[in-house]
Amino acid sequence: MEPTNLVRLKKYQMHQKPHLPTKTCANCGKPFAWRKKWQKMWIEVKYCSERCGRNKNRLA
Ligand SMILES: [Zn+2]
Numbered sequence: 001m002e003p004t005n006l007v008r009l010k011k012y013q014m015h016q017k018p019h020l021p022t023k024t025c026a027n028c029g030k031p032f033a034w035r036k037k038w039q040k041m042w043i044e045v046k047y048c049s050e051r052c053g054r055n056k057n058r059l060a
Helices: 003-015 050-059
Strands: 022-024 031-033
């Protein structure tokens, strides 16, 4: 393999998104990915957004 191809491969791998844990929103059912703001409470996160968290009471 030529060196230029190796560089391209390396750049390609760097562009891949890091593997983040995902969950399914308990309100809208859409999958959402881990966010830094949830790093200390990811286990407790059930909704993809604050809006979904608020809507849960109305939908019941
Ligand atoms: Zn949602």
